[in-house]
Amino acid sequence: MQLEDIAAIQKAEEEAWEQLQKSILYYQGRPVGTVAAVDESVDSLNYDQCFVRDFASSALLFLIKGQTDIVRNFLEETLKLQPKNNQLDAYKPGQGIMPASFKVVSHDGEEYLEADFGEHAIARVTPIDSCFWWLIILRAYVVATKDYSLVYQPEFQKGIGLILELCLATRFDMYPTLLVPDGACMIDRRLGIYGHPLEIQSLFYAALRAAREMLICHGNQDLVIAIDNRLPILRAHIRKHYWIDIKRLNAIYRYKGEEYGKEAINQFNIYVDSLPYYELDKWLPKKGGYLAGNVGPSQLDTRFFSLGNLMAIICDLATEEQSQAIMTLIEKRWEDLVGNMPMKITFPALENEEYRLITGCDPKNIPWSYHNGGSWPVLMWMLAAAAIKTNRVCIAERAISVAQLRLQEDEWPEYYDGKRGRLIGKQARKYQTWTIAGLLLAKEMIKEPSHLSLVNFEPFTIEEASRACEFEIDSFDA
Incomplete structure (x- = not known):
């Protein structure tokens, strides 16, 4: 690398840190999060708010840099926004749900936080993933600071419990996965992910792992048992039914339909003609594979969803063999999944009649744009974490080298369009x-792989007691 390139990279990194500091949101004189974007060239809309999912990458970065106060303040303030009582009004947020975002509002000289649970969002989508990201951030804070006294406070224990009751409750479903509507996660527009999308399942699994470590057993025995029961069957379900590689494709290709009873092999009654098996046969590398986007009755969504697959590696939802196969797929299909900007949120894009029917002719999700095959730089930190976990660091280094100078030149855009990510998002x-934080966090993780511990989980066994179960609450300062 030439000296001028090194200098340019250093300058880009310095600018990124400056922009991250500019994004910090203050409430009553304290930092409580980061706004979604600081783009002064257009109206802010809701980009002047702090989104829970957006803040995750910034939070991890602040923890790495020792700026732990902002993360603690964020956790405390968002916990206060969580509804604590049952709502019989169908238009009010349910007990335990975390807001999608919040903003600081001033009235008569007084500041207060105003939460958005999706009631102001486009299409009024429900922020189901906010609950999971909140638990992941809380656990990362504890790992970084060793401040167990925070998570053992009664308010935090109740908050964790309410989230668990919300997602482990009796429901109209027979699968260990979580049933959600369309637009319930980072893909927050209609894209045919209603049902049991992989992104939600990966985050759900990570959140259960996080809660299992932080929940005090005394008084929460039912929840602890419920987590211990759900984790192994959720993991087994995803590893078996969502996995796609050449071997699995061969098995599905020969499925019979309309099987009845416990001996059925085609348990979800997948119709072979509904799958693009000729395209998959050409696209899947010999040793590559991935977790499908969605599985349900007569449904197998064969699109590649990056966040769900990368988080499955990070949180140990995928097996070690599957994790390696996912990274091999990314490496062998680099032009499709990374191209000129890491990395595609979904692949391939919905086109033609599929696009019209599934998205409802969404002008923002035209083929190869936004969530429909667009490229999102924030995913770089997850790619880096997955690369470290699988000892394939060269993949992350290559992605960073593709992105770092271009992001600065393009003024840190939210996403990119086009089959190879060559166009700044329309x-x-x-x-x-989170574009800025995604790059910086990826670089920090590559520089010091031990930072992976903030989001990494070791293989789960029921015999392992959570740390919370090993101590009495009285042994910590409240």
Whole structure:
């Protein structure tokens, strides 16, 4: 690498840190999060708010840099926004749900936080993933600071419990996976992910692992038992039914339909003609594979969803063999999944009649744009974490080298369009905070792989007691 390139990279990194500091949101004189974007060239809309999912990458970065106060303040303030009582009003947020975002509002000289649980969002989508990201951030804070006294406070124990009751409750479903509507996660527009999308299942699994470590057993025995029961069957279900490689494709290709009873092999009654098996036969590398986007009655969504697959590696939802196969797929299909900007949120894009029917002719999700095959730089930190976990660091280094100088030149856009990610997103905001944090966090993780511990989980066994069960609450300062 030439000296001028090194200098340019250093300058880009310095600018990124400056922009991250500019994005910090203050409430009553304290930092409580980061706004979604600081793009002064357009109206802010809701980009002047702190989104729970967006803040995750910034939070991890602040923890790495020792700026733990902002993460603690964020956790405390968002916990206060969580509804604590049952709502019989169908238009009010349910007990235990975390907001999608919040903003600081001033009235008569007084500041207060105003939460959005999706009631102001486009299409009024429900922020189901906010609960999971909140638990992941809380656990990362505890790992980084060793401040167990925070998570053992009664308010935090209740908050964790309410989230668990919400997602482990009796429901109209027979699968260990979580049933959700469309637009319930990072893909927050109609894209045919209703049902049991992989992104939600990976985050759900990670959140259960996090809660299992932090929940005090005394008084929460039912929840602990419920987690211990759900984790192994959720993991087994995903590893078996969501997995796609050449061997599995061969098995599905020969499925019979309309099987009845416990001996059925085609348990979800997948119709072979509904799958693009000729395209998959050409696209899947010999040793590559991935977890499908969704599985349900007569449904197998064969699109590749990056966040769900990368988080499955990070949180140990995928097996070690599957994790290696996912990374092999990314490496062998680099032009499709990474191209000129890491990395595709979904692949391939919905096109033609599929696009019209599934998205409802969404002008933002046209083929190869936004969530429909667009490229999102924030995913770089998850790619880096997965690369470290699988000892394939060269993949992350290659992605960073592709992105770092271009992001600065393009003023840190939210997303990119086009089959190879060569176009700045048609409606992308500039100076997008999680774009900046995604690059910086990826670089910090590569520089010091031990930071992976903030989000990494070791293989789960029921015999392992959570740390919370090993101590009495009285042994910590409240």
